[in-house]
Amino acid sequence: MTEFDNFNYYDADNVYGALFFQFPKVLMYGEQYKYLSSDAKLAYMVLKDRLEYSLRNHWVDEAGHVYFIFTNQELENLFNCHNQKVVKIKKELEATHLLMQKQLGFNPKTKKNEPNRLYLSKLDVKATDVYLRGKYGQKTPQTLGTSGNVKITHNIDKEPKERDKDRYNIDTHQLDFSTANYTPTEINQQNHDLVSHAYDFLTDGDTGQLFLEPSAVQLLSFWCRTPQQMRRFIGIILNAKYAIEKAHKDLGVWITLDDPELKPLMTKTLRRYFNALRSNEKHIKNVENYLYGTMQNLFSIYWNKKANAKYQAEHSKTSHQKAALFN
Incomplete structure (x- = not known):
């Protein structure tokens, strides 16, 4: 040994x-x-x-x-x-x-x-450790054999059912779901349920709808431990979108998050992001900044594509109008 x-x-x-x-x-x-x-x-x-x-x-x-x-x-x-x-x-x-x-x-x-x-x-x-507090200031409970005169009171004037009612008369109408009332295991189970079903209730806060594909939300549920983390993650994505739009607000081109073309691109970008985290953990010091930059890059590419399409459409419209004037 x-x-x-x-x-x-x-x-x-x-x-x-x-x-x-x-x-x-x-x-x-x-x-x-x-x-x-x-x-x-x-x-x-x-x-x-x-x-x-x-x-x-x-x-x-x-x-x-x-x-x-x-x-x-x-x-x-x-x-x-x-x-x-x-x-x-x-x-x-x-x-x-x-x-x-x-x-x-x-x-x-x-x-x-x-x-x-x-x-x-x-x-x-x-x-014996549970009794040690009595040595440091708390009084030791007295027993019938050592306490001298002990007054014993019985609720003999009440029926048993009424006494039971008094005994269990506990105020339970106020709900308290603070984490202090749950064990770590229970909190993990609660968070797991919420994160696993996030697509059913999670929204972006602006439109009241979630702009990510179900597969993207499922991807987030594998990495985020709590609903708060998921909301923070989504908030960073939205901030990256707003930054691109603000930088080009005078041009009138906006990023449409529910665009069927953009949604799979966001899912693909998120997978690349998590792959980079797992593959290069020691070099990416701030994962939130890295997420912000990754999504900004995606939205910048998407914005340029939309801006170019708008320019081509306006240029084509102008050409047709000029042609019509000479006919």
């Missing part, structure tokens, strides 16, 4: 159920963590919040344990502190068995020194 065998790893199949960014009470009241500094406790929560980031980067080892690959410089940026503080925080977390580093060393296949893997441990919550 090695020092790593008893480490309480996060595994790939149980990360999504624990992605709350909230402060666990055991970090405050648990005896095993009471001497941790506030910086170390906050650092633990920040790292815990990055578990999903690890999954997106496929940082899962052969045993299914989730790990991080962060240099000290990256941790400095993440924790917003200097190197000495990062080293101190890591030592604190290691001392309380909340953080573990594995040195991989030289890899013969890549012929490089592999970076250390950082593993985060789940918190050690004991059965």
Whole structure:
């Protein structure tokens, strides 16, 4: 048995159920963590919040344990502190068995020194921890055997059904659908349903209709996680359209989004955009600016084509009028 065998790893199949960014009470009241500094406790929560980031980067080892690959410089940026503080925080977390580093060393296949893997441990919550708050200011509930005189009141004047009515008289007429009332799993399910059926209700805000093809909306649903992201995406497309029209507003040529010729071009352009993101992730620093520029380029080409068609039609009309004058 090695020092790593008893480490309480996060595994790939149980990360999504624990992605709350909230402060666990055991970090405050648990005896095993009471001497941790506030910086170390906050650092633990920040790292815990990055578990999903690890999954997106496929940082899962052969045993299914989730790990991080962060240099000290990256941790400095993440924790917003200097190197000495990062080293101190890591030592604190290691001392309380909340953080573990594995040195991989030289890899013969890549012929490089592999970076250390950082593993985060789940918190050690004991059965007695739920009562620890009483030690720090809360009163311990009294029992009949130790509390002295206890006044017991029965609602003997009410029928059982009436007492049950009082018991369950809870104000439920006000609807509250804030995310605070749902688990991360439930929120993901809600977002997935809305994004999957976005074509049924999503509009551009101007015409009350959605200008994208169903296949384009389906494409967006594969990349956007929430309806808010989809609306932001559509807003960027519309801004690119408005920019082209504003630049040539004096010429009276407008971009018609529901044009059957333009719709498949937008779908094709979006696929090229996502392909560029996936193929060149490290070089595209701002995906929103890149989307804006991509759609501007498409609308510029489309506008030029319409402007040229309008010019040809007007020129042809003028030629026919002149010919008619001489006949």
